[in-house]
Amino acid sequence: MTLQAPTTAAAPSGQPHLALEGVGKVFELRRNEHIEAIKDVSFTMQENEVCVILGPSGCGKSTVLRMVAGLESPSAGQLLLDGNPIHGPGRERGMVFQSYTSFDWLTVQDNVEYGMRLNGAGARERRERAAEFIELVGLTKFANAYPRQLSGGMKQRVAIARTLANDPALLLMDEPFGALDAQTRWHMQELMMSVVESTRTSVLMVTHDIEEAIFLADRIEFMSRHPGSVLEEIKPTFKQGQRFTRKEQLLDFPEYGDLERHVMKLMRQQGGDDATPAEQGA
Amino acid sequence: MSQNRQNPVGTRAQRGPWLEFLRPISTRESALLGLVIWVLFFVGWEVAAWRELVNPLLLPPPEQVLVSLYDLLVNRGFGVDIGVSILRILASFVAACIIAIPLGVLMGSFARIEGLFNPFVSAWRYLPAPAFIPILLAWFGTGEEPKLALLFLGVIWFLITLVMDHTRNVRDELIETAMTLGARRWQVLWTVIVPAVLPNILIAMRQMLAIAWTYLVIAEIIAATNGIGAVMWRARRFLDTDEILAGILVIGVLGLAFDLLFRWLYRILFPYLDRNGR
Numbered sequence: 001m002t003l004q005a006p007t008t009a010a011a012p013s014g015q016p017h018l019a020l021e022g023v024g025k026v027f028e029l030r031r032n033e034h035i036e037a038i039k040d041v042s043f044t045m046q047e048n049e050v051c052v053i054l055g056p057s058g059c060g061k062s063t064v065l066r067m068v069a070g071l072e073s074p075s076a077g078q079l080l081l082d083g084n085p086i087h088g089p090g091r092e093r094g095m096v097f098q099s100y101t102s103f104d105w106l107t108v109q110d111n112v113e114y115g116m117r118l119n120g121a122g123a124r125e126r127r128e129r130a131a132e133f134i135e136l137v138g139l140t141k142f143a144n145a146y147p148r149q150l151s152g153g154m155k156q157r158v159a160i161a162r163t164l165a166n167d168p169a170l171l172l173m174d175e176p177f178g179a180l181d182a183q184t185r186w187h188m189q190e191l192m193m194s195v196v197e198s199t200r201t202s203v204l205m206v207t208h209d210i211e212e213a214i215f216l217a218d219r220i221e222f223m224s225r226h227p228g229s230v231l232e233e234i235k236p237t238f239k240q241g242q243r244f245t246r247k248e249q250l251l252d253f254p255e256y257g258d259l260e261r262h263v264m265k266l267m268r269q270q271g272g273d274d275a276t277p278a279e280q281g282a
Numbered sequence: 283m284s285q286n287r288q289n290p291v292g293t294r295a296q297r298g299p300w301l302e303f304l305r306p307i308s309t310r311e312s313a314l315l316g317l318v319i320w321v322l323f324f325v326g327w328e329v330a331a332w333r334e335l336v337n338p339l340l341l342p343p344p345e346q347v348l349v350s351l352y353d354l355l356v357n358r359g360f361g362v363d364i365g366v367s368i369l370r371i372l373a374s375f376v377a378a379c380i381i382a383i384p385l386g387v388l389m390g391s392f393a394r395i396e397g398l399f400n401p402f403v404s405a406w407r408y409l410p411a412p413a414f415i416p417i418l419l420a421w422f423g424t425g426e427e428p429k430l431a432l433l434f435l436g437v438i439w440f441l442i443t444l445v446m447d448h449t450r451n452v453r454d455e456l457i458e459t460a461m462t463l464g465a466r467r468w469q470v471l472w473t474v475i476v477p478a479v480l481p482n483i484l485i486a487m488r489q490m491l492a493i494a495w496t497y498l499v500i501a502e503i504i505a506a507t508n509g510i511g512a513v514m515w516r517a518r519r520f521l522d523t524d525e526i527l528a529g530i531l532v533i534g535v536l537g538l539a540f541d542l543l544f545r546w547l548y549r550i551l552f553p554y555l556d557r558n559g560r
Contacts (some may be wrong), residue, residue, distance in 0.1 A: 067460050070462075071462070094460065094463055095458065097459065101459040104555070105480075118469055146554040163462075190492075264408060
Protein backbone atom coordinates (compact mmCIF):
# COMPACT_ATOMS: atom_id res chain seq x y z
CA MET A 1 0.00 0.00 0.00
CA THR A 2 1.34 3.40 -0.95
CA LEU A 3 -0.36 5.23 1.88
CA GLN A 4 2.19 5.25 4.64
CA ALA A 5 2.27 8.05 7.13
CA PRO A 6 5.80 9.44 6.81
CA THR A 7 6.51 9.75 10.50
CA THR A 8 5.71 6.21 11.59
CA ALA A 9 8.69 4.87 9.74
CA ALA A 10 11.41 4.37 12.31
CA ALA A 11 10.27 4.85 15.86
CA PRO A 12 12.88 3.28 18.07
CA SER A 13 11.32 1.00 20.64
CA GLY A 14 10.57 2.68 23.93
CA GLN A 15 10.15 6.08 22.37
CA PRO A 16 6.63 7.38 22.94
CA HIS A 17 4.36 7.81 19.94
CA LEU A 18 3.33 11.27 21.04
CA ALA A 19 5.07 13.37 23.65
CA LEU A 20 4.06 16.72 25.07
CA GLU A 21 6.84 18.36 27.04
CA GLY A 22 6.03 21.37 29.18
CA VAL A 23 3.54 22.71 26.66
CA GLY A 24 2.04 26.10 27.37
CA LYS A 25 -0.23 28.47 25.50
CA VAL A 26 -0.75 32.14 26.08
CA PHE A 27 -3.47 34.00 24.23
CA GLU A 28 -3.35 37.71 23.72
CA LEU A 29 -6.74 39.16 24.51
CA ARG A 30 -5.90 42.76 23.91
CA ARG A 31 -2.67 44.59 23.77
CA ASN A 32 -0.74 43.96 26.98
CA GLU A 33 -3.48 41.71 28.23
CA HIS A 34 -2.61 38.05 28.11
CA ILE A 35 -4.27 34.97 29.40
CA GLU A 36 -2.39 31.80 30.14
CA ALA A 37 -4.73 29.12 28.87
CA ILE A 38 -2.39 26.17 29.16
CA LYS A 39 0.56 25.74 31.47
CA ASP A 40 3.18 23.04 31.56
CA VAL A 41 1.19 20.20 30.03
CA SER A 42 3.29 17.07 29.78
CA PHE A 43 2.23 13.56 28.94
CA THR A 44 3.12 10.79 26.54
CA MET A 45 1.14 8.37 24.47
CA GLN A 46 2.12 4.95 23.17
CA GLU A 47 1.32 3.48 19.79
CA ASN A 48 -2.17 1.96 19.53
CA GLU A 49 -3.25 3.68 22.68
CA VAL A 50 -6.56 5.43 23.13
CA CYS A 51 -5.86 8.45 25.26
CA VAL A 52 -8.63 10.76 26.41
CA ILE A 53 -8.16 14.30 27.64
CA LEU A 54 -10.94 14.97 30.10
CA GLY A 55 -11.69 18.09 32.00
CA PRO A 56 -14.20 20.80 32.80
CA SER A 57 -15.24 23.43 30.31
CA GLY A 58 -12.57 26.04 29.82
CA CYS A 59 -9.63 23.91 30.89
CA GLY A 60 -8.06 24.28 27.47
CA LYS A 61 -8.29 20.63 26.46
CA SER A 62 -9.36 21.54 22.95
CA THR A 63 -6.41 23.90 22.69
CA VAL A 64 -4.07 21.05 23.62
CA LEU A 65 -5.61 18.91 20.90
CA ARG A 66 -5.37 21.72 18.37
CA MET A 67 -1.70 22.12 19.17
CA VAL A 68 -1.16 18.42 18.54
CA ALA A 69 -3.00 18.86 15.25
CA GLY A 70 -0.68 21.76 14.43
CA LEU A 71 -3.61 24.17 14.12
CA GLU A 72 -2.23 26.23 17.02
CA SER A 73 1.39 26.66 17.95
CA PRO A 74 2.53 26.34 21.57
CA SER A 75 3.86 29.37 23.41
CA ALA A 76 6.14 27.14 25.46
CA GLY A 77 7.45 23.58 25.42
CA GLN A 78 7.33 21.20 22.53
CA LEU A 79 5.22 18.49 20.98
CA LEU A 80 6.81 15.44 19.39
CA LEU A 81 5.30 12.76 17.20
CA ASP A 82 7.63 9.76 17.06
CA GLY A 83 10.41 12.05 18.16
CA ASN A 84 9.81 14.65 15.45
CA PRO A 85 8.65 18.10 16.48
CA ILE A 86 5.17 19.04 15.28
CA HIS A 87 5.06 22.05 13.00
CA GLY A 88 1.73 22.85 11.42
CA PRO A 89 -1.03 20.47 10.41
CA GLY A 90 -0.31 17.29 8.50
CA ARG A 91 -2.04 14.18 7.30
CA GLU A 92 -0.35 11.99 9.92
CA ARG A 93 -2.53 13.77 12.50
CA GLY A 94 -6.06 13.68 11.11
CA MET A 95 -8.73 15.45 13.11
CA VAL A 96 -12.45 14.86 13.59
CA PHE A 97 -14.35 17.86 14.89
CA GLN A 98 -17.48 18.22 16.98
CA SER A 99 -19.27 20.12 14.25
CA TYR A 100 -20.04 18.31 11.04
CA THR A 101 -17.31 18.65 8.48
CA SER A 102 -18.59 16.54 5.61
CA PHE A 103 -18.04 18.32 2.33
CA ASP A 104 -21.57 18.97 1.08
CA TRP A 105 -20.56 18.88 -2.57
CA LEU A 106 -19.07 15.40 -2.42
CA THR A 107 -20.85 12.10 -2.03
CA VAL A 108 -20.01 9.91 0.96
CA GLN A 109 -17.67 7.92 -1.27
CA ASP A 110 -15.88 11.04 -2.52
CA ASN A 111 -15.71 12.49 0.98
CA VAL A 112 -13.90 9.39 2.19
CA GLU A 113 -11.64 9.42 -0.86
CA TYR A 114 -10.83 13.11 -0.35
CA GLY A 115 -7.71 12.75 1.79
CA MET A 116 -6.30 9.99 -0.38
CA ARG A 117 -6.89 12.11 -3.47
CA LEU A 118 -4.92 14.98 -1.92
CA ASN A 119 -2.08 12.67 -1.21
CA GLY A 120 -1.96 11.25 -4.70
CA ALA A 121 -3.30 7.74 -4.24
CA GLY A 122 -4.37 6.00 -7.44
CA ALA A 123 -8.05 5.92 -8.42
CA ARG A 124 -8.46 2.21 -7.89
CA GLU A 125 -6.76 2.16 -4.51
CA ARG A 126 -8.83 5.14 -3.43
CA ARG A 127 -12.05 3.51 -4.43
CA GLU A 128 -11.31 0.23 -2.74
CA ARG A 129 -9.93 1.69 0.42
CA ALA A 130 -12.81 4.14 0.75
CA ALA A 131 -15.31 1.33 0.26
CA GLU A 132 -13.55 -0.63 2.97
CA PHE A 133 -13.78 2.18 5.51
CA ILE A 134 -17.31 3.09 4.51
CA GLU A 135 -18.25 -0.47 5.27
CA LEU A 136 -16.39 -0.33 8.55
CA VAL A 137 -18.61 2.53 9.70
CA GLY A 138 -21.70 0.89 8.25
CA LEU A 139 -22.52 3.37 5.49
CA THR A 140 -22.18 1.16 2.43
CA LYS A 141 -25.81 1.72 1.49
CA PHE A 142 -25.22 5.47 1.53
CA ALA A 143 -21.95 5.55 -0.40
CA ASN A 144 -23.51 7.58 -3.20
CA ALA A 145 -25.61 9.83 -1.00
CA TYR A 146 -24.77 13.47 -0.34
CA PRO A 147 -24.18 14.60 3.26
CA ARG A 148 -27.39 16.65 3.31
CA GLN A 149 -29.31 13.42 3.19
CA LEU A 150 -27.56 12.00 6.26
CA SER A 151 -28.28 12.28 9.98
CA GLY A 152 -25.78 13.85 12.38
CA GLY A 153 -24.44 10.49 13.53
CA MET A 154 -23.95 9.38 9.94
CA LYS A 155 -22.07 12.58 9.10
CA GLN A 156 -19.70 11.92 11.98
CA ARG A 157 -19.19 8.39 10.69
CA VAL A 158 -18.26 9.87 7.31
CA ALA A 159 -15.74 12.14 9.04
CA ILE A 160 -14.24 9.22 10.95
CA ALA A 161 -14.03 7.04 7.84
CA ARG A 162 -12.51 9.90 5.84
CA THR A 163 -9.82 10.50 8.44
CA LEU A 164 -9.00 6.82 8.97
CA ALA A 165 -8.91 6.03 5.25
CA ASN A 166 -6.13 8.60 5.02
CA ASP A 167 -4.09 6.35 7.34
CA PRO A 168 -3.07 8.83 10.04
CA ALA A 169 -0.45 7.91 12.62
CA LEU A 170 -2.69 9.51 15.19
CA LEU A 171 -6.43 10.13 15.10
CA LEU A 172 -7.45 13.33 16.87
CA MET A 173 -11.03 13.81 17.99
CA ASP A 174 -12.44 16.97 19.50
CA GLU A 175 -15.65 16.03 21.30
CA PRO A 176 -16.71 14.15 18.19
CA PHE A 177 -20.02 12.97 19.61
CA GLY A 178 -20.86 16.13 21.52
CA ALA A 179 -23.50 17.28 19.06
CA LEU A 180 -25.31 13.94 18.91
CA ASP A 181 -28.34 12.83 20.87
CA ALA A 182 -27.75 10.42 23.74
CA GLN A 183 -28.74 7.26 21.92
CA THR A 184 -26.72 8.02 18.78
CA ARG A 185 -23.84 9.01 20.98
CA TRP A 186 -23.42 5.64 22.67
CA HIS A 187 -23.94 3.84 19.40
CA MET A 188 -21.10 5.91 17.98
CA GLN A 189 -18.88 5.26 20.99
CA GLU A 190 -19.34 1.53 20.51
CA LEU A 191 -18.80 1.81 16.78
CA MET A 192 -15.65 3.82 17.31
CA MET A 193 -14.30 1.23 19.71
CA SER A 194 -14.73 -1.55 17.19
CA VAL A 195 -13.27 0.57 14.38
CA VAL A 196 -10.25 1.52 16.46
CA GLU A 197 -9.78 -2.10 17.46
CA SER A 198 -9.85 -3.35 13.91
CA THR A 199 -7.58 -0.63 12.49
CA ARG A 200 -5.20 -0.49 15.47
CA THR A 201 -5.27 3.30 15.36
CA SER A 202 -3.81 5.50 18.05
CA VAL A 203 -6.43 7.96 19.24
CA LEU A 204 -6.18 11.18 21.18
CA MET A 205 -9.63 12.42 22.07
CA VAL A 206 -11.04 15.35 23.98
CA THR A 207 -14.29 15.11 25.88
CA HIS A 208 -16.06 16.37 28.98
CA ASP A 209 -18.27 13.29 29.12
CA ILE A 210 -16.99 11.17 32.04
CA GLU A 211 -18.76 7.99 30.98
CA GLU A 212 -17.44 8.33 27.46
CA ALA A 213 -13.91 8.86 28.74
CA ILE A 214 -13.93 5.78 30.95
CA PHE A 215 -15.51 3.62 28.28
CA LEU A 216 -13.10 4.57 25.52
CA ALA A 217 -9.84 5.37 27.24
CA ASP A 218 -6.82 3.23 27.91
CA ARG A 219 -5.63 6.29 29.77
CA ILE A 220 -7.23 9.54 30.85
CA GLU A 221 -5.39 12.81 31.25
CA PHE A 222 -7.52 14.87 33.58
CA MET A 223 -6.99 18.59 33.19
CA SER A 224 -7.53 21.37 35.69
CA ARG A 225 -8.41 24.94 34.89
CA HIS A 226 -6.84 28.40 35.15
CA PRO A 227 -4.39 27.65 33.69
CA GLY A 228 -5.11 24.30 32.07
CA SER A 229 -2.72 21.67 33.23
CA VAL A 230 -2.70 17.91 33.71
CA LEU A 231 -4.01 17.36 37.23
CA GLU A 232 -4.08 13.61 37.28
CA GLU A 233 -3.37 10.72 35.01
CA ILE A 234 -6.05 8.09 35.41
CA LYS A 235 -5.75 4.52 34.22
CA PRO A 236 -8.93 2.52 34.24
CA THR A 237 -6.96 -0.49 35.50
CA PHE A 238 -10.10 -2.50 36.12
CA LYS A 239 -10.36 -2.98 32.37
CA GLN A 240 -7.08 -4.92 32.53
CA GLY A 241 -6.08 -3.76 29.11
CA GLN A 242 -9.29 -5.00 27.54
CA ARG A 243 -11.38 -2.91 25.26
CA PHE A 244 -15.12 -3.28 25.24
CA THR A 245 -17.49 -2.72 22.41
CA ARG A 246 -20.64 -2.65 24.52
CA LYS A 247 -21.11 -0.06 27.17
CA GLU A 248 -22.98 -2.32 29.58
CA GLN A 249 -19.88 -4.49 29.89
CA LEU A 250 -18.42 -1.75 32.05
CA LEU A 251 -21.21 -2.08 34.55
CA ASP A 252 -20.05 -5.60 35.42
CA PHE A 253 -17.09 -4.08 37.20
CA PRO A 254 -17.63 -2.66 40.66
CA GLU A 255 -14.52 -0.54 40.13
CA TYR A 256 -16.27 1.27 37.32
CA GLY A 257 -18.54 3.04 39.73
CA ASP A 258 -15.63 3.95 41.97
CA LEU A 259 -13.72 5.45 39.08
CA GLU A 260 -16.68 7.38 37.83
CA ARG A 261 -17.27 8.72 41.34
CA HIS A 262 -13.64 9.75 41.59
CA VAL A 263 -13.64 11.55 38.24
CA MET A 264 -16.96 13.17 39.06
CA LYS A 265 -15.44 14.54 42.24
CA LEU A 266 -12.47 15.97 40.33
CA MET A 267 -14.80 17.48 37.81
CA ARG A 268 -16.87 19.11 40.52
CA GLN A 269 -13.83 20.51 42.26
CA GLN A 270 -12.45 21.85 39.05
CA GLY A 271 -15.37 22.86 36.98
CA GLY A 272 -18.02 23.17 39.50
CA ASP A 273 -19.46 26.06 41.19
CA ASP A 274 -17.70 29.09 39.83
CA ALA A 275 -19.11 28.23 36.43
CA THR A 276 -17.45 30.24 33.74
CA PRO A 277 -19.58 31.81 31.07
CA ALA A 278 -17.87 30.46 28.00
CA GLU A 279 -15.80 27.50 27.04
CA GLN A 280 -12.46 28.79 26.11
CA GLY A 281 -10.77 27.69 22.97
CA ALA A 282 -13.60 25.32 22.17
CA MET B 283 -35.03 19.52 10.14
CA SER B 284 -36.20 19.95 6.58
CA GLN B 285 -38.88 17.37 7.11
CA ASN B 286 -41.31 19.45 9.13
CA ARG B 287 -40.92 22.21 6.59
CA GLN B 288 -42.46 20.10 3.90
CA ASN B 289 -46.10 19.92 3.19
CA PRO B 290 -47.66 17.14 5.15
CA VAL B 291 -49.72 14.86 2.98
CA GLY B 292 -53.39 14.38 3.68
CA THR B 293 -53.87 17.22 6.08
CA ARG B 294 -56.27 19.09 3.90
CA ALA B 295 -59.21 18.67 6.22
CA GLN B 296 -57.26 20.34 8.98
CA ARG B 297 -57.23 23.91 7.78
CA GLY B 298 -55.46 26.60 9.68
CA PRO B 299 -55.85 30.33 9.25
CA TRP B 300 -55.02 31.78 5.83
CA LEU B 301 -51.93 33.46 7.16
CA GLU B 302 -49.89 31.09 9.25
CA PHE B 303 -46.39 31.22 10.68
CA LEU B 304 -43.84 28.65 9.49
CA ARG B 305 -46.30 27.12 7.02
CA PRO B 306 -44.95 26.70 3.49
CA ILE B 307 -47.24 26.65 0.46
CA SER B 308 -47.20 24.38 -2.55
CA THR B 309 -45.40 25.35 -5.76
CA ARG B 310 -48.75 25.54 -7.52
CA GLU B 311 -50.27 27.85 -4.98
CA SER B 312 -47.15 29.99 -5.04
CA ALA B 313 -47.35 30.32 -8.84
CA LEU B 314 -51.05 31.07 -8.63
CA LEU B 315 -50.58 33.80 -6.03
CA GLY B 316 -47.80 35.30 -8.14
CA LEU B 317 -50.18 35.42 -11.07
CA VAL B 318 -52.96 37.02 -9.05
CA ILE B 319 -50.94 40.12 -8.23
CA TRP B 320 -50.09 40.60 -11.91
CA VAL B 321 -53.66 40.17 -13.02
CA LEU B 322 -54.73 42.74 -10.44
CA PHE B 323 -52.04 45.10 -11.66
CA PHE B 324 -53.07 44.88 -15.31
CA VAL B 325 -56.77 45.11 -14.50
CA GLY B 326 -56.06 48.23 -12.45
CA TRP B 327 -54.03 49.70 -15.28
CA GLU B 328 -56.69 48.81 -17.82
CA VAL B 329 -59.44 50.37 -15.73
CA ALA B 330 -57.39 53.50 -15.08
CA ALA B 331 -56.76 53.89 -18.82
CA TRP B 332 -60.30 53.01 -19.87
CA ARG B 333 -62.05 55.33 -17.49
CA GLU B 334 -59.48 57.96 -18.37
CA LEU B 335 -58.57 58.45 -14.74
CA VAL B 336 -55.28 59.68 -16.08
CA ASN B 337 -54.39 61.43 -19.28
CA PRO B 338 -54.29 58.68 -21.98
CA LEU B 339 -51.36 60.44 -23.52
CA LEU B 340 -49.38 59.75 -20.36
CA LEU B 341 -50.78 56.33 -19.57
CA PRO B 342 -51.91 54.33 -22.60
CA PRO B 343 -53.81 51.10 -21.92
CA PRO B 344 -51.76 47.90 -21.74
CA GLU B 345 -52.93 46.55 -25.10
CA GLN B 346 -51.68 49.68 -26.84
CA VAL B 347 -48.29 49.12 -25.23
CA LEU B 348 -48.29 45.59 -26.63
CA VAL B 349 -49.24 46.87 -30.07
CA SER B 350 -46.39 49.36 -30.09
CA LEU B 351 -44.03 46.70 -28.80
CA TYR B 352 -45.04 44.53 -31.74
CA ASP B 353 -44.59 47.44 -34.10
CA LEU B 354 -41.18 48.24 -32.64
CA LEU B 355 -40.04 44.67 -32.95
CA VAL B 356 -41.39 43.93 -36.42
CA ASN B 357 -41.07 47.22 -38.26
CA ARG B 358 -38.42 49.21 -36.49
CA GLY B 359 -35.66 46.79 -35.62
CA PHE B 360 -36.16 46.91 -31.87
CA GLY B 361 -34.82 43.36 -31.73
CA VAL B 362 -31.38 44.69 -32.63
CA ASP B 363 -31.56 47.22 -29.80
CA ILE B 364 -32.51 44.50 -27.38
CA GLY B 365 -29.60 42.41 -28.61
CA VAL B 366 -27.20 45.35 -28.24
CA SER B 367 -28.37 45.94 -24.68
CA ILE B 368 -28.01 42.29 -23.74
CA LEU B 369 -24.51 42.20 -25.23
CA ARG B 370 -23.51 45.28 -23.24
CA ILE B 371 -24.80 43.68 -20.05
CA LEU B 372 -23.05 40.39 -20.73
CA ALA B 373 -19.72 41.87 -21.81
CA SER B 374 -19.36 44.18 -18.83
CA PHE B 375 -20.81 41.69 -16.36
CA VAL B 376 -18.51 38.90 -17.47
CA ALA B 377 -15.53 41.27 -17.25
CA ALA B 378 -16.55 42.31 -13.73
CA CYS B 379 -16.97 38.67 -12.68
CA ILE B 380 -13.60 37.64 -14.06
CA ILE B 381 -11.93 40.14 -11.76
CA ALA B 382 -14.32 40.24 -8.81
CA ILE B 383 -14.76 36.54 -8.15
CA PRO B 384 -11.11 35.48 -7.88
CA LEU B 385 -10.24 38.65 -6.01
CA GLY B 386 -13.17 38.29 -3.62
CA VAL B 387 -12.32 34.66 -2.93
CA LEU B 388 -8.68 35.53 -2.24
CA MET B 389 -9.67 38.46 -0.02
CA GLY B 390 -12.04 36.24 1.92
CA SER B 391 -9.40 33.54 2.27
CA PHE B 392 -6.33 35.50 3.25
CA ALA B 393 -6.34 38.36 5.73
CA ARG B 394 -3.31 39.97 4.08
CA ILE B 395 -5.00 40.19 0.69
CA GLU B 396 -8.10 41.57 2.34
CA GLY B 397 -5.95 44.08 4.22
CA LEU B 398 -4.43 45.23 0.98
CA PHE B 399 -7.54 45.57 -1.17
CA ASN B 400 -10.44 46.14 1.18
CA PRO B 401 -9.80 49.81 1.99
CA PHE B 402 -9.62 50.47 -1.74
CA VAL B 403 -12.69 48.46 -2.66
CA SER B 404 -14.77 49.90 0.20
CA ALA B 405 -14.02 53.44 -0.87
CA TRP B 406 -15.05 52.78 -4.46
CA ARG B 407 -18.19 51.07 -3.29
CA TYR B 408 -19.37 54.28 -1.72
CA LEU B 409 -18.96 56.25 -4.92
CA PRO B 410 -22.11 56.14 -7.03
CA ALA B 411 -21.14 54.83 -10.46
CA PRO B 412 -23.17 57.46 -12.39
CA ALA B 413 -20.91 60.10 -10.86
CA PHE B 414 -18.27 58.84 -13.25
CA ILE B 415 -20.33 59.39 -16.38
CA PRO B 416 -18.90 62.83 -17.23
CA ILE B 417 -15.32 61.68 -16.87
CA LEU B 418 -16.00 58.45 -18.71
CA LEU B 419 -17.50 60.39 -21.58
CA ALA B 420 -14.50 62.69 -21.60
CA TRP B 421 -12.13 59.77 -21.67
CA PHE B 422 -13.87 57.41 -24.02
CA GLY B 423 -16.12 59.58 -26.15
CA THR B 424 -19.50 58.17 -27.07
CA GLY B 425 -18.57 54.69 -28.23
CA GLU B 426 -19.24 51.46 -26.42
CA GLU B 427 -16.44 52.01 -23.90
CA PRO B 428 -18.08 54.48 -21.51
CA LYS B 429 -21.24 52.36 -21.31
CA LEU B 430 -19.32 49.19 -20.61
CA ALA B 431 -17.14 51.04 -18.12
CA LEU B 432 -20.16 52.40 -16.26
CA LEU B 433 -21.74 48.96 -15.99
CA PHE B 434 -18.43 47.51 -14.90
CA LEU B 435 -17.91 50.16 -12.23
CA GLY B 436 -21.47 49.81 -11.02
CA VAL B 437 -21.16 46.10 -10.43
CA ILE B 438 -17.60 45.19 -9.57
CA TRP B 439 -17.12 46.71 -6.10
CA PHE B 440 -20.27 45.24 -4.66
CA LEU B 441 -19.57 41.89 -6.28
CA ILE B 442 -16.07 41.79 -4.77
CA THR B 443 -17.47 42.58 -1.35
CA LEU B 444 -20.26 40.01 -1.57
CA VAL B 445 -17.90 37.27 -2.73
CA MET B 446 -15.41 38.18 -0.01
CA ASP B 447 -18.05 38.02 2.71
CA HIS B 448 -19.37 34.69 1.49
CA THR B 449 -15.83 33.32 1.34
CA ARG B 450 -15.09 34.49 4.83
CA ASN B 451 -18.16 32.59 6.00
CA VAL B 452 -16.81 29.24 4.85
CA ARG B 453 -16.59 27.37 8.14
CA ASP B 454 -13.14 27.19 9.74
CA GLU B 455 -13.60 23.51 10.54
CA LEU B 456 -13.89 22.63 6.85
CA ILE B 457 -10.57 24.33 6.14
CA GLU B 458 -8.94 22.79 9.20
CA THR B 459 -10.26 19.35 8.33
CA ALA B 460 -8.64 19.59 4.91
CA MET B 461 -5.38 20.76 6.47
CA THR B 462 -5.27 17.81 8.87
CA LEU B 463 -5.92 15.53 5.91
CA GLY B 464 -2.76 16.85 4.30
CA ALA B 465 -4.09 19.57 2.00
CA ARG B 466 -1.61 22.22 0.97
CA ARG B 467 -2.61 25.85 0.70
CA TRP B 468 -3.73 25.84 -2.91
CA GLN B 469 -5.47 22.51 -2.37
CA VAL B 470 -7.49 23.98 0.50
CA LEU B 471 -8.41 26.88 -1.74
CA TRP B 472 -9.42 24.76 -4.73
CA THR B 473 -10.95 21.72 -3.09
CA VAL B 474 -12.65 23.28 -0.08
CA ILE B 475 -13.08 27.05 -0.19
CA VAL B 476 -14.07 27.35 -3.84
CA PRO B 477 -16.63 24.54 -3.91
CA ALA B 478 -18.01 25.64 -0.55
CA VAL B 479 -18.56 29.23 -1.64
CA LEU B 480 -19.62 28.62 -5.25
CA PRO B 481 -23.38 28.42 -4.60
CA ASN B 482 -23.27 31.74 -2.78
CA ILE B 483 -21.20 33.28 -5.56
CA LEU B 484 -23.90 32.35 -8.02
CA ILE B 485 -26.49 33.99 -5.79
CA ALA B 486 -24.33 37.12 -5.57
CA MET B 487 -24.04 37.15 -9.37
CA ARG B 488 -27.79 36.92 -9.68
CA GLN B 489 -28.24 39.88 -7.37
CA MET B 490 -25.60 41.97 -9.11
CA LEU B 491 -26.94 41.25 -12.58
CA ALA B 492 -30.15 42.98 -11.55
CA ILE B 493 -28.09 46.04 -10.59
CA ALA B 494 -26.34 45.90 -13.96
CA TRP B 495 -29.68 46.48 -15.69
CA THR B 496 -30.11 49.70 -13.74
CA TYR B 497 -26.81 51.06 -14.96
CA LEU B 498 -27.48 49.87 -18.48
CA VAL B 499 -30.54 52.07 -18.79
CA ILE B 500 -28.71 55.03 -17.28
CA ALA B 501 -25.82 54.56 -19.70
CA GLU B 502 -28.07 54.19 -22.73
CA ILE B 503 -30.22 57.17 -21.84
CA ILE B 504 -27.25 59.45 -21.41
CA ALA B 505 -25.06 58.49 -24.31
CA ALA B 506 -26.32 55.98 -26.81
CA THR B 507 -27.98 55.83 -30.17
CA ASN B 508 -29.06 52.25 -29.86
CA GLY B 509 -30.15 49.88 -27.15
CA ILE B 510 -33.37 49.66 -25.18
CA GLY B 511 -32.65 52.76 -23.10
CA ALA B 512 -31.87 54.87 -26.19
CA VAL B 513 -35.13 53.83 -27.85
CA MET B 514 -37.06 54.77 -24.73
CA TRP B 515 -35.31 58.12 -24.47
CA ARG B 516 -36.05 58.90 -28.12
CA ALA B 517 -39.70 57.98 -27.61
CA ARG B 518 -39.88 60.46 -24.74
CA ARG B 519 -39.10 63.30 -27.12
CA PHE B 520 -42.26 62.57 -29.08
CA LEU B 521 -44.23 61.66 -25.96
CA ASP B 522 -44.69 58.13 -27.28
CA THR B 523 -45.48 56.85 -23.82
CA ASP B 524 -46.60 53.52 -25.23
CA GLU B 525 -43.08 52.94 -26.57
CA ILE B 526 -41.47 53.96 -23.29
CA LEU B 527 -43.69 51.50 -21.48
CA ALA B 528 -42.90 48.85 -24.08
CA GLY B 529 -39.20 49.34 -23.28
CA ILE B 530 -39.88 49.01 -19.56
CA LEU B 531 -41.86 45.87 -20.24
CA VAL B 532 -39.00 44.35 -22.23
CA ILE B 533 -36.48 45.16 -19.50
CA GLY B 534 -38.75 43.59 -16.93
CA VAL B 535 -39.19 40.44 -18.98
CA LEU B 536 -35.46 40.18 -19.66
CA GLY B 537 -34.64 40.70 -15.99
CA LEU B 538 -37.05 37.94 -15.06
CA ALA B 539 -35.60 35.66 -17.74
CA PHE B 540 -32.05 36.15 -16.45
CA ASP B 541 -33.23 35.55 -12.91
CA LEU B 542 -34.87 32.30 -13.94
CA LEU B 543 -31.72 31.34 -15.81
CA PHE B 544 -29.67 31.77 -12.66
CA ARG B 545 -32.16 29.80 -10.58
CA TRP B 546 -32.00 27.03 -13.14
CA LEU B 547 -28.19 27.11 -13.15
CA TYR B 548 -28.23 26.89 -9.36
CA ARG B 549 -30.33 23.74 -9.48
CA ILE B 550 -28.20 22.19 -12.21
CA LEU B 551 -24.82 23.06 -10.70
CA PHE B 552 -25.59 22.32 -7.07
CA PRO B 553 -27.90 19.31 -7.02
CA TYR B 554 -26.54 18.34 -3.62
CA LEU B 555 -28.16 21.34 -1.94
CA ASP B 556 -31.73 21.47 -0.73
CA ARG B 557 -34.12 21.83 -3.59
CA ASN B 558 -35.61 24.94 -2.02
CA GLY B 559 -32.12 26.20 -1.27
CA ARG B 560 -32.68 29.91 -1.42
